[in-house]
Amino acid sequence: MADIHPATATPILAEPQVIRRADYRPPDWWVKTVALEFDLDLSATKVSATLEIERNGEHDRPLRLDCDGVLPLTLTIDGMAANWRHEGDQIAIDISAPTATVHLTTTIAPDTNTQLMGLFASNGMLCTQCEAEGFRRIIPFVDRPDNMAVYEVLLRADKTRFPVLLANGALVDSGDLEDGRHYARWHDPHPKPSYLFALVAGDLVATRDHFTTRSGAPVDLAIYVRAGDEGRTAHAMQALKASMAWDERVYGLEYDLPVFNIVAVSDFNMGAMENKGLNIFNSRYILADPDTATDYDYDAIEGVVAHEYFHNWSGNRVTCRDWFQLSLKEGFTVYRDQCFSADMGSEAVKRIEDVRMLRATQFPEDAGPLAHPIRPDSYMEISNFYTSTIYNKGAEVIRMMATMAGPERFRAGSDLYFQRHDGEAATCEQFVRAMEDGAGLDLGQFRHWYEQAGTPQVQARLEHDADSATATLHLRQRFSPTPGQPDKPLMPIPLRTALIDRDMKAHRGEQLVMLAQAEQSVTFTGFARPPVLSINRGFSAPVTMDVARRSGDLLFLVRHDDDPFARYEALQQLVIDRLIADIGEEGAASERAAGLEDIVSVFGDLVSDQRLDDSMRTEILSLPTEAFLGEQMLIVRPEAIHSARRALRKAIGTRLLDQWRIVHERASAVHYSLSREARGARKIKSLALGYIASSEAPDAGKIAFAQFASADNMTDRQGAMMVLASMAGDERESALDSFYNRYQGNALVIDKWFSLQTSSAHPKVYEQTLELIQHKDFTLTNPNRVRALYWPFVSNQAEFHHASGRGYRLLTDLVLRLDPVNPQTTARFIAPLGRWRRFDEARAAMMRGCLEQILAQPGLSKDTTEQVMKSLE
Numbered sequence: 001m002a003d004i005h006p007a008t009a010t011p012i013l014a015e016p017q018v019i020r021r022a023d024y025r026p027p028d029w030w031v032k033t034v035a036l037e038f039d040l041d042l043s044a045t046k047v048s049a050t051l052e053i054e055r056n057g058e059h060d061r062p063l064r065l066d067c068d069g070v071l072p073l074t075l076t077i078d079g080m081a082a083n084w085r086h087e088g089d090q091i092a093i094d095i096s097a098p099t100a101t102v103h104l105t106t107t108i109a110p111d112t113n114t115q116l117m118g119l120f121a122s123n124g125m126l127c128t129q130c131e132a133e134g135f136r137r138i139i140p141f142v143d144r145p146d147n148m149a150v151y152e153v154l155l156r157a158d159k160t161r162f163p164v165l166l167a168n169g170a171l172v173d174s175g176d177l178e179d180g181r182h183y184a185r186w187h188d189p190h191p192k193p194s195y196l197f198a199l200v201a202g203d204l205v206a207t208r209d210h211f212t213t214r215s216g217a218p219v220d221l222a223i224y225v226r227a228g229d230e231g232r233t234a235h236a237m238q239a240l241k242a243s244m245a246w247d248e249r250v251y252g253l254e255y256d257l258p259v260f261n262i263v264a265v266s267d268f269n270m271g272a273m274e275n276k277g278l279n280i281f282n283s284r285y286i287l288a289d290p291d292t293a294t295d296y297d298y299d300a301i302e303g304v305v306a307h308e309y310f311h312n313w314s315g316n317r318v319t320c321r322d323w324f325q326l327s328l329k330e331g332f333t334v335y336r337d338q339c340f341s342a343d344m345g346s347e348a349v350k351r352i353e354d355v356r357m358l359r360a361t362q363f364p365e366d367a368g369p370l371a372h373p374i375r376p377d378s379y380m381e382i383s384n385f386y387t388s389t390i391y392n393k394g395a396e397v398i399r400m401m402a403t404m405a406g407p408e409r410f411r412a413g414s415d416l417y418f419q420r421h422d423g424e425a426a427t428c429e430q431f432v433r434a435m436e437d438g439a440g441l442d443l444g445q446f447r448h449w450y451e452q453a454g455t456p457q458v459q460a461r462l463e464h465d466a467d468s469a470t471a472t473l474h475l476r477q478r479f480s481p482t483p484g485q486p487d488k489p490l491m492p493i494p495l496r497t498a499l500i501d502r503d504m505k506a507h508r509g510e511q512l513v514m515l516a517q518a519e520q521s522v523t524f525t526g527f528a529r530p531p532v533l534s535i536n537r538g539f540s541a542p543v544t545m546d547v548a549r550r551s552g553d554l555l556f557l558v559r560h561d562d563d564p565f566a567r568y569e570a571l572q573q574l575v576i577d578r579l580i581a582d583i584g585e586e587g588a589a590s591e592r593a594a595g596l597e598d599i600v601s602v603f604g605d606l607v608s609d610q611r612l613d614d615s616m617r618t619e620i621l622s623l624p625t626e627a628f629l630g631e632q633m634l635i636v637r638p639e640a641i642h643s644a645r646r647a648l649r650k651a652i653g654t655r656l657l658d659q660w661r662i663v664h665e666r667a668s669a670v671h672y673s674l675s676r677e678a679r680g681a682r683k684i685k686s687l688a689l690g691y692i693a694s695s696e697a698p699d700a701g702k703i704a705f706a707q708f709a710s711a712d713n714m715t716d717r718q719g720a721m722m723v724l725a726s727m728a729g730d731e732r733e734s735a736l737d738s739f740y741n742r743y744q745g746n747a748l749v750i751d752k753w754f755s756l757q758t759s760s761a762h763p764k765v766y767e768q769t770l771e772l773i774q775h776k777d778f779t780l781t782n783p784n785r786v787r788a789l790y791w792p793f794v795s796n797q798a799e800f801h802h803a804s805g806r807g808y809r810l811l812t813d814l815v816l817r818l819d820p821v822n823p824q825t826t827a828r829f830i831a832p833l834g835r836w837r838r839f840d841e842a843r844a845a846m847m848r849g850c851l852e853q854i855l856a857q858p859g860l861s862k863d864t865t866e867q868v869m870k871s872l873e
């Protein structure tokens with residue numbers, strides 16, 4: 001086996017090299033066409049590649065091919081054996097002619113590839129993940145997104161073990177070979193970068209459907225899963241067809257191949273991958289039926305299927321020139337999938353969910369040592385830059401352009417972008433220019449949103465003058481320094497604003513106020529009495545707002561604002577102010593805090609407010625997380641936050657107990673369906689159950705167990721299980737056991753079983769987590785399982801930040817064990833330790849100590865090294 005190059009992590013010995021955006025140069029040689037042949041086998045796959053290459057310009061530099069753990073076993077140039085030399089993580093070959101045919105062969109071992117990058121094995125099947133730099137783990141190549149080539153792929157494999165053979169594009173030939181083997185030849189006519197290459201081989205079954213594009217082209221659709229899972233693909237297929245129709249209707253973009261294949265795999269580093277014509281998915285974003293998937297899972301599937309489909313244009317037809325432009329495809333595609341999901345369901349609820357996600361993941365990133373602009377200037381390991389900033393803040397930046405332009409002009413901008421850059425590898429700057437030219441926007445100052453890290457802070461104050469009957473809005477923007485960016489230029493911040501009349505409980509129309517200067521005032525006329533300020537409606541700008549507003553005004557907005565997001569926001573602010581005051585923090589928030597009576601009373605009104613549907617009602621009545629409350633404080637106090645929030649939940653639960661019982665009963669009477677009403681009923685049902693449990697009503701355990709036991713769907717079952725998991729008593733144990741026994745063997749549901757326990761507020765959650773790490777179903781080689789166990793624990797603020805430091809040690813132990821197996825997944829777990837500056841000295845010292853211990857580990861991956869080094873800076 002000496003000629004096999006196992007795809008293991010390359011240990012790094014020195015500090016990883018920094019790659020800079022300013023150093024971009026086009027490649028010295030283009031690869032124009034690629035013919036690949038694979039003899040597929042779990043432990044030894046033979047790969048051969050024939051590359052037609054072309055010198056780029058006048059120079060005598062060698063052809064350089066990127067490689068990571070694979071070297072050529074044979075290499076010829078125009079049929080003649082050629083010499084190559086190793087230069088860092090590339091091989092170099094001298095070539096004198098302007099064009100040449102390069103042929104190389106190698107052998108790789110997919111079954112030892114635990115990093116899940118390149119070609120890897122999962123449950124006996126073979127599949128690839130090449131973004132960002134996985135292709136170089138299959139064959140040495142010009143592995144960068146600006147090299148776009150046409151691919152033809154010949155797959156050969158044992159017919160019994162790998163009856164299905166898939167690659168990008170369309171099948172052009174297939175047939176049987178000797179010795180029980182068979183072959184399939186695929187051709188993709190669209191030039192693409194290597195990161196979009198994919199192949200799949202396995203024993204899979206397909207669910208099939210059809211779509212006809214607006215111009216009449218037929219498309220065969222298929223979703224491939226393991227036998228037994230085919231009954232759980234209908235929702236994903238439905239989402240795919242809806243996405244295809246939506247992109248035609250909203251963006252005028254049609255699909256461009258005769259087949260669209262999706263494959264679900266259980267071992268996958270992220271959600272899914274948009275390979276041209278062959279999307280590969282983490283099975284959690286494909287498989288769903290009412291018994292195993294929650295309503296939330298259904299929505300996530302719809303969103304991810306749409307996201308990957310939309311990449312066919314925003315990512316594949318127009319790709320990225322280099323990885324610094326990642327947000328060009330990711331920010332835009334997230335914005336597109338957000339709008340799609342809003343259209344499919346409730347726009348208001350979707351906006352709240354997206355903002356909640358942004359605040360939970362991106363705002364902390366922007367305020368910490370890993371802060372970076374949506375178009376970064378440098379990186380060590382590109383896998384570390386698939387961040388909430390690139391994705392979610394990137395989407396907010398596109399959304400601001402859409403808000404400023406309005407729908408029609410935004411569409412004109414996007415039309416121009418696709419028309420200008422179709423078939424190209426483009427830059428963020430080119431997107432902005434297309435928006436300027438097509439939408440007629442001046443985005444000169446707006447470009448700072450691409451360059452600058454950190455969340456802008458906006459202060460707003462409304463001043464009323466009775467004599468002139470005017471209201472003047474005073475605005476100010478501020479920025480905190482972020483790593484490498486001590487001073488920041490001013491940004492244009494679009495704020496959707498309305499001034500609401502106190503008597504009429506209405507406004508005269510919303511305005512878009514552009515805050516572009518450090519301080520700015522806008523005067524509104526015709527206000528004899530002071531109106532109530534509603535600002536950053538719909539969360540039109542990704543900023544933190546500090547609005548000088550009395551609690552009475554917030555209570556007014558909760559009751560009367562016609563912008564659903566603003567209503568949600570007003571109640572969140574009331575609750576945050578109250579909790580900050582309860583924790584004993586001084587400052588403006590505490591001073592303006594409403595009394596508990598007022599908060600309970602507004603909750604009571606909203607529980608039965610007829611203008612709200614149940615889904616929106618649940619969003620509004622959910623308390624902010626402990627982690628989000630921590631974000632509001634200079635120094636996070638985990639125990640104080642935990643007990644203050646718990647006390648408020650108990651008060652709301654106890655005082656409104658009768659109402660929660662009524663809501664729970666009303667919602668329990670609604671039969672299961674996927675209608676909006678039924679889904680809303682399930683959502684409010686588990687929220688009501690949570691408040692009943694918080695009230696410590698003696699029958700709470702019984703009600704929760706009854707919901708668990710009688711549930712005919714996963715939403716109700718998991719909702720009840722979440723409440724039970726935090727309670728003491730027999731009901732908890734018996735529900736957990738029955739849940740486990742019922743779903744043993746269903747990996748996605750067993751993931752839930754792990755998460756339910758490690759996210760709970762049970763006093764013994766730490767001990768339970770230790771036991772789960774030893775559970776026979778726990779494994780480090782499946783990223784879903786690792787995340788299912790550890791991520792809820794790490795996000796469980798009071799537990800992870802336990803004063804003893806035991807939470808930090810538990811995470812450190814994971815990082816040290818997981819890094820040699822899967823560096824990409826490991827590196828994601830560094831950020832929670834990197835937040836040490838926000839904690840008291842004792843905790844900060846322990847968190848730093850853990851980071852130092854990790855850095856001292858010999859052979860630590862480049863991925864983890866980068867995150868730890870930045871976190872310690």
Ligand code: B3K
Pocket residue numbers: 131132270272273274307308311330383386
């Ligand atoms: N483009 C992929 C992400 C690839 C991540 C590589 N580390 C999925 C997506 O954003 O659609």
Ligand code: ZN
Pocket residue numbers: 307311329330333
């Ligand atoms: Zn994406």
